Amino acid sequence: MPNGFDLHTMPIAQLRSWLLEHNRQQSEIFCEPDTKGLRMQHRGMHPTEFMALKCMDGRLNLPLIAQIPLGIVQPLRGLGGKFDLGWPYLGEVVTDWVRYSMGKGRDCIILVTYHWSRGDKHRGCRGFGNDEEAARAYTVEFTAQVERMYGKRHATVYPVRLGVETDEDALVFHGVNGKVLDLSKADGYTETDLRVALADLFPDMKQRMLEDLLPLAVGNVRHIAEVRKSNRPIEEAEHRERIIGAGRGFDWLHILNLAFLVGPFDPDLAKPIRTAAKLIADNLTAGRVPDDGIVLLTCAPYREEAGYDVPRATEKVTMLSRFALSVIEDEVPDLKGRVHLITGVVNQHTRKLDEVSL
Numbered sequence: 324m325p326n327g328f329d330l331h332t333m334p335i336a337q338l339r340s341w342l343l344e345h346n347r348q349q350s351e352i353f354c355e356p357d358t359k360g361l362r363m364q365h366r367g368m369h370p371t372e373f374m375a376l377k378c379m380d381g382r383l384n385l386p387l388i389a390q391i392p393l394g395i396v397q398p399l400r401g402l403g404g405k406f407d408l409g410w411p412y413l414g415e416v417v418t419d420w421v422r423y424s425m426g427k428g429r430d431c432i433i434l435v436t437y438h439w440s441r442g443d444k445h446r447g448c449r450g451f452g453n454d455e456e457a458a459r460a461y462t463v464e465f466t467a468q469v470e471r472m473y474g475k476r477h478a479t480v481y482p483v484r485l486g487v488e489t490d491e492d493a494l495v496f497h498g499v500n501g502k503v504l505d506l507s508k509a510d511g512y513t514e515t516d517l518r519v520a521l522a523d524l525f526p527d528m529k530q531r532m533l534e535d536l537l538p539l540a541v542g543n544v545r546h547i548a549e550v551r552k553s554n555r556p557i558e559e560a561e562h563r564e565r566i567i568g569a570g571r572g573f574d575w576l577h578i579l580n581l582a583f584l585v586g587p588f589d590p591d592l593a594k595p596i597r598t599a600a601k602l603i604a605d606n607l608t609a610g611r612v613p614d615d616g617i618v619l620l621t622c623a624p625y626r627e628e629a630g631y632d633v634p635r636a637t638e639k640v641t642m643l644s645r646f647a648l649s650v651i652e653d654e655v656p657d658l659k660g661r662v663h664l665i666t667g668v669v670n671q672h673t674r675k676l677d678e679v680s681l
Contacts, residue, residue, distance in 0.1 A: 328582055331563045335616040342576075342620060343676070345436060349575040350675040353393060362392040371535035373397065374417070374426040375434040376465070378404040378450055379584045379595060380489075383438055384577040388492040390542030393674075394474055396434070398574055400586040402595035403450020404436055405461060408468050408528045413588040418607065421480055422475065430532050431470055431480045438487040441507075446489065446562070449602060449606060450595075459486065462497070481528055483536070491550050494543045498524025505544050514535055537663045567599045567645045570640060572624035572669030572676075582620070587643065593650045596630045600655040607657075616661035623677060624669045636668040637679050644681060 330338060343410035343442070352358055355357035369458045373396040377383045386393045386491040396418060399406070399413075408414045417433075424431045440446035447453040451461070473480035486495035493507035504520050521533055528536075566582035573584050583599035586594075599616075607614045625632040638681040644666040667676040 327481050330578060331612050334613065335565065335618065335663055338406070339618050339665060340606075342566070342618065342665060343678075345595045346575055346674070350673050353575070354615055365392050365395060365538070369535035369538060370428075371430045371432055371433060372420070372427075373432050373434060373523075373535075374399065374420055375436060375485075376404055376406050376511045377436050377447055378402070378438060379586075379599060380438065380448065380450075380644060381576075381582045381584060382492075382579060383436065383522055384487045384579075385434070385539070386574070387577055388487070388494070388543055388546050389539040392489070393574060393577075396668040399571075399588060399618050399653065400573075400584040400669050401588050402598055403448055403461075404438075405450065405576070406465060406588055407590075407639050408465075408472055409592055410588065414472075416588075418472075425479060428504065430529060431473075431531050432479065432532060432536060433482045434467070434485045435465050436485045436487055437462050438489055439664070440490050442490045450598070455625045457650070459484075459497075481525075481532055483525070487599070491547050493547050494539065494545070496521065496524055496540070499527065505542060508548060509540075510548065511543060517541055517544070527570050562602065563606060564599075564603050564610050565606070566620055567596065567603065567617065567647070567651070568620045568622065569596060570622045570643050572622040572671070573620075575669075575676075576620075582654075585647075592646070593654070595645050596650045597654045604655050604657050616663055617651075617658060618663045618665060619651065620665045621647060622667055624667050626670050626671045628670075640666055640668055640679060641681055 337340055364460055375385055375396050376399050377399050379402055381514060385396050408417060421431055429516050438448050439455040444453045448454060448458050451458040462484045466484055469482040484497035488495065488507060491507055496504040502524050504524055521540060521651060563580045568576065568584040569584045571586055576585055585595045585599055589595055603617050606612045621640050621644035623636040625636040644664065648662060651662055665678065667678045669676050
């Protein structure tokens with residue numbers, strides 16, 4: 324655990340303080356010249372922009388499991404990784420990202436993800452009731468929606484269906500031709516082997532995109548080997564969350580099984596918040612974590628310090644924090660009066676969180 328502490332057992336008030344200090348440290352690391360240099364070097368070599376649509380489950384940390392610099396993949400979170408581009412806010416966020424990328428002369432890869440556990444289905448995706456087949460089938464539906472909006476294959480926007488097996492953090496690429504590349508079975512593959520395999524999965528993908536997708540596969544093969552060598556205890560793959568993160572701007576919070584991260588992309592936003600709260604209440608009741616409350620961490624990102632960006636983010640996060648708190652306390656009464664709040668805005672250039680008053 325970071326700093327020698329077990330974040331799953333420390334008192335909840337101490338965890339709240341740790342979160343703020345952790346954000347400060349992660350912001351410093353993100354802004355360090357060496358870290359910025361690695362990020363800039365990666366972008367220079369691999370200019371394709373990446374977005375990942377993921378479940379709220381905190382185990383799905385692509386920068387970690389693909390061993391790529393933080394800030395390369397734009398994450399969007401939702402219950403079970405379920406999204407609908409017809410919902411206005413989600414459609415605007417994705418389209419704004421596509422326009423930004425195209426304005427920079429960059430292609431876009433959208434990673435449409437699902438997850439499961441090979442060892443025990445009950446460690447799988449609770450958003451789909453631990454039904455791996457249903458989660459996988461959903462990615463087919465959403466991929467088709469991306470193509471309807473942004474064009475068919477060969478287009479600037481290319482959706483890639485990606486599974487995450489959470490016991491070993493193994494990525495599974497699903498090709499357009501029904502073929503599958505399961506990186507848990509790729510031990511001994513060279514970079515050339517992986518390049519050939521990806522090209523076989525995505526024969527209509529631009530060569531530049533293929534070269535930029537390759538580092539995710541190469542990094543994941545290394546990561547899987549490290550997980551196996553470490554003999555990571557299986558309990559680390561189990562749900563022990565104590566935090567609900569509501570909003571956007573959480574890519575500095577990458578601790579295994581600590582938080583459910585709920586993006587504001589559901590027409591019924593109360594549903595994923597309620598689900599996350601009930602799951603954490605179950606963790607408390609079952610003794611997987613101390614029964615002393617939870618943290619509600621609500622964030623809104625901003626890019627420009629001048630103008631309306633910060634005031635707008637402040638109003639958004641204030642409203643969202645009050646809404647999330649009311650959902651938790653009204654619909655999960657066992658948590659009433661036991662929610663420790665952190666409400667703040669996050670600078671996208673530094674990942675620094677600044678608290679705001681409700």
